[in-house]
Amino acid sequence: MSNPLSFVNPTPDSPWQTYLSQVDRVLPYLGHLARWADTLKRPKRALIVDVPIELDNGTVAHYEGYRVQHNLSRGPGKGGVRYHPDVTLEEVMALSAWMSIKNAAVNLPYGGAKGGIRVDPKQLSQKELEKLTRRYTSEIGLIIGPQQDIPAPDVNTNAQIMAWMMDTYSMNTGATATGVVTGKPIHLGGSLGRVKATGRGVFVTGREAARKLGLDLQGARVAVQGFGNVGSAAAELFGQAGAKIVAVQDHSGCLINTRGFDLSELVPWVRQHGGVGGFPGGEPLTAEEFWDVDCEIMIPAALEGQITADRANRLKARLVLEGANGPTLPAADDILAERGILVVPDVICNAGGVTVSYFEWVQDFSSFFWTEDEINLRLDKIMQGALRRIWDTADQHGVTLRTATFAVACERILMAREERGLYP
Structure with a gap:
C-alpha cells in the first residue's frame, strides 16, 4: 500500500x-x-x-x-x-x-x-x-x-x-x-460535446501553437501515443485540418504509415478491436521505435512519465502536445527546451475536457442545455484566451509554456488562499 x-x-x-x-x-x-x-x-x-x-x-x-x-x-x-x-x-x-x-x-x-x-x-x-x-x-x-x-x-x-x-x-x-x-449519458444530464472535448482542446491549443511556430498543418506529420477518446479525437481533428497521422501507439501495439493512416478505417477498427494492434493499414513498430518517428507534432495521450530524458534526446518533432497528464519528466522537459522543441503542457493542452465538464455542471444546475455548436464555440474561445494569457506570461518572463502556465495558475490559487485567510 x-x-x-x-x-x-x-x-x-x-x-x-x-x-x-x-x-x-x-x-x-x-x-x-x-x-x-x-x-x-x-x-x-x-x-x-x-x-x-x-x-x-x-x-x-x-x-x-x-x-x-x-x-x-x-x-x-x-x-x-x-x-x-x-x-x-x-x-x-x-x-x-x-x-x-x-x-x-x-x-x-x-x-x-x-x-x-x-x-x-x-x-x-x-x-x-x-x-x-x-x-x-x-x-x-x-x-x-x-x-x-x-x-x-x-x-x-x-x-x-x-x-x-x-x-x-x-x-x-x-x-x-x-x-x-460530469461526463454522464446525455439523457441523464450529460453535455453534448463532452466525449471529444479533451481531444478538441488538444487540437485547438495545437493549432494556435503551430501558428506561432509558423508550422503549416497541411501535410504536417503527427504521431499519437494513446488512441482512446483523447488521442483519436485529436487525430481526427488534425486529419480534417490536412495533417497526416503517421504513427500510432497504444497498449495493443504500435504502427507506422508514412503516407498517413486512413482514419475512417482506423477509428472504427480501434472501436471494434479495443486497440490499434493488428490494423492492416500500417507497419508494426516496437514501442521504443515510436519515439524515433519522423514527425512535426507528437501527441502523448496515454499515461504519465512517457517522455524520458533519453526519448527527449531522440524526439524529432517540433511541437509536443500533452494530451495525457504528466507525460514529460522534468529532466526531459529541460532537454526539449534546449533543443527548441515547443511543449504545450498538459495543464492547458488537455483542459478541454474539464472545461466542457464545467459547462455540463452549469447546465445541470440551470436545467437548460446548449447545442453542440454552442459548446464547441464556448470551448474554443476559453481555450484560445487561456493560451494567449499563458503565452504572454512566457514571453514576459522568458520561460517555457509549462512554467508560465504554473505561474498564472499558482498566482490565482494562492491569491484565493490569501484572500480567504486561514480558519480558525
Whole structure:
C-alpha cells in the first residue's frame, strides 16, 4: 500500500515528485504569494478506502480506492476517476494537483481533485464493475457532492460508470443529484460535446501553437501515443485540418504509415478491436521505435512519465502536445527546451475536457442545455484566451509554456488562499 505521508517524502521519479519539481520552478515568479507556496505541496485531503465486492463466482475481492482533494480555495474539487492496476496514492495526489493547476489556468471556478481504484477493469464482468463503482461511490460519498467535489471519467471509466456513480450518490442522499458527476449519458444530464472535448482542446491549443511556430498543418506529420477518446479525437481533428497521422501507439501495439493512416478505417477498427494492434493499414513498430518517428507534432495521450530524458534526446518533432497528464519528466522537459522543441503542457493542452465538464455542471444546475455548436464555440474561445494569457506570461518572463502556465495558475490559487485567510 502507498505511504499516506508520501507527500512529505515522495518516491523519486513518481508523478508527485514531478509535480513538486514543477511547483519549485515557478516560485521565483510568485512574488509575495510565495509565502503560501507550501499550500500547493500538500493535498488538503486524501481518502483511502477499501472497496470489497462479491464476484460472480461467489468469492469476495477487496480493492484499494482513493479520492484526493488537492486544493479547494477556488471552488469545489473537480477531477476524474481512473480504474487501472497501477493506480497509487502518489499518482492520484499528483493528478489532483495537476487538476488544481489546470482549472486555475483556464480560470474555472474549481479546485483540484482526483480519484482511482487499483484494479484491472478488463478482468471484471459488467455486473462486477457496477458493484465496484457503487461501493466505491458509497465509500467516498463522505466528501463528494455537487458543491463539494465532482468526479468525471478518466482512464478506463466512461459515461456508464458516471451514471452508476450519480445514481448511487442520489440514492444515498434521497434526491436525484445530476450535478454530482460530469461526463454522464446525455439523457441523464450529460453535455453534448463532452466525449471529444479533451481531444478538441488538444487540437485547438495545437493549432494556435503551430501558428506561432509558423508550422503549416497541411501535410504536417503527427504521431499519437494513446488512441482512446483523447488521442483519436485529436487525430481526427488534425486529419480534417490536412495533417497526416503517421504513427500510432497504444497498449495493443504500435504502427507506422508514412503516407498517413486512413482514419475512417482506423477509428472504427480501434472501436471494434479495443486497440490499434493488428490494423492492416500500417507497419508494426516496437514501442521504443515510436519515439524515433519522423514527425512535426507528437501527441502523448496515454499515461504519465512517457517522455524520458533519453526519448527527449531522440524526439524529432517540433511541437509536443500533452494530451495525457504528466507525460514529460522534468529532466526531459529541460532537454526539449534546449533543443527548441515547443511543449504545450498538459495543464492547458488537455483542459478541454474539464472545461466542457464545467459547462455540463452549469447546465445541470440551470436545467437548460446548449447545442453542440454552442459548446464547441464556448470551448474554443476559453481555450484560445487561456493560451494567449499563458503565452504572454512566457514571453514576459522568458520561460517555457509549462512554467508560465504554473505561474498564472499558482498566482490565482494562492491569491484565493490569501484572500480567504486561514480558519480558525
